[in-house]
Amino acid sequence: MVQKKLTDLNGEKVIEIKDLYKSFGKLNVLSAANLNVMKGENLVILGKSGTGKSVLIKIIVGLLMPDSGIVNVLGQTVDQISYKELLALRLRVGFSFQNSALYDSMTVKQNLEFPLVRNQRLLTKAETAKRVDEMLDAVGLLKTLNQMPSELSGGQRKRIGIARTLILQPEIMLYDEPTAGLDPVTCIEINTLINDVQERFHTSAIIITHDLTCAKEVGNRIAMLADERFERQGAFEDVFNSGDLAAQPFYDYNFIQ
Numbered sequence: 001m002v003q004k005k006l007t008d009l010n011g012e013k014v015i016e017i018k019d020l021y022k023s024f025g026k027l028n029v030l031s032a033a034n035l036n037v038m039k040g041e042n043l044v045i046l047g048k049s050g051t052g053k054s055v056l057i058k059i060i061v062g063l064l065m066p067d068s069g070i071v072n073v074l075g076q077t078v079d080q081i082s083y084k085e086l087l088a089l090r091l092r093v094g095f096s097f098q099n100s101a102l103y104d105s106m107t108v109k110q111n112l113e114f115p116l117v118r119n120q121r122l123l124t125k126a127e128t129a130k131r132v133d134e135m136l137d138a139v140g141l142l143k144t145l146n147q148m149p150s151e152l153s154g155g156q157r158k159r160i161g162i163a164r165t166l167i168l169q170p171e172i173m174l175y176d177e178p179t180a181g182l183d184p185v186t187c188i189e190i191n192t193l194i195n196d197v198q199e200r201f202h203t204s205a206i207i208i209t210h211d212l213t214c215a216k217e218v219g220n221r222i223a224m225l226a227d228e229r230f231e232r233q234g235a236f237e238d239v240f241n242s243g244d245l246a247a248q249p250f251y252d253y254n255f256i257q
């Protein structure tokens with residue numbers, strides 16, 4: 001297993017969350033939450049179901065508004081920019097969905113072309129084809145160019161989903177449970193891919209996962225969401241050797257202690 005380097009917290013922040021509050025009626029989801037994502041790091045977010053991980057991601061991409069607090073993404077405060085600016089910002093933040101969200105009626109090639117045709121109209125056909133090939137090559141699936149999603153395995157669909165997110169060259173990648181539902185061997189391949197993406201495209205990333213092997217393999221840093229905030233943040237060992245009551249069950253379940 002690769003021992004990943006712990007992030008230097010003195011560098012540039014690509015996401016800055018300060019004193020964030022979000023509730024739905026009487027349900028407090030995030031209260032005084034603080035979290036930074038540093039440029040170039042893979043930050044893993046762990047947390048029980050229903051603790052607010054998806055809410056956080058939606059706030060980051062401006063699909064939900066914070067009640068109060070600061071959410072700064074790539075230098076822009078998401079709840080203070082125009083809709084046009086928000087759309088432009090979203091193009092710089094790639095979201096890789098848990099179910100890969102491929103269009104079943106389109107080939108792999110058409111699935112990858114789709115975001116380009118929609119968002120980068122100035123690209124020529126040749127440039128589009130080159131970008132598609134490059135991304136498929138990056139995820140090791142050039143040979144699937146003309147296949148339909150239904151012909152792919154779960155792991156291949158995940159890879160194509162990641163390629164489709166990467167094709168717009170985002171600076172930040174958001175991975176939602178990238179290894180969920182995959183066998184251990186395919187999980188390792190996806191973890192390797194997430195690390196390759198970080199290295200090759202210099203992306204910063206948030207990875208939401210319940211899979212601690214994934215967390216350990218891809219995370220430069222771990223943040224545990226519990227009690228409406230990110231109580232524990234740091235290296236994998238620091239989070240799990242702390243005796244933290246929110247962290248321990250994850251460890252015990254994953255490593256059968």
Ligand SMILES: Nc1ncnc2c1ncn2[C@@H]1O[C@H](COP(=O)(O)OP(=O)(O)OP(=O)(O)O)[C@@H](O)[C@H]1O
Nearest residue numbers: 024025027029047048049050051052053054055056
């Ligand atoms: N739009 C909404 N309106 C009302 N409540 C919501 C809304 N979105 C989320 N919630 C509530 O906020 C809480 C956090 O939800 P969220 O989906 O962020 O959890 P999660 O940590 O991503 O869970 P999981 O690991 O199961 O995906 C839940 O209780 C959920 O019901």
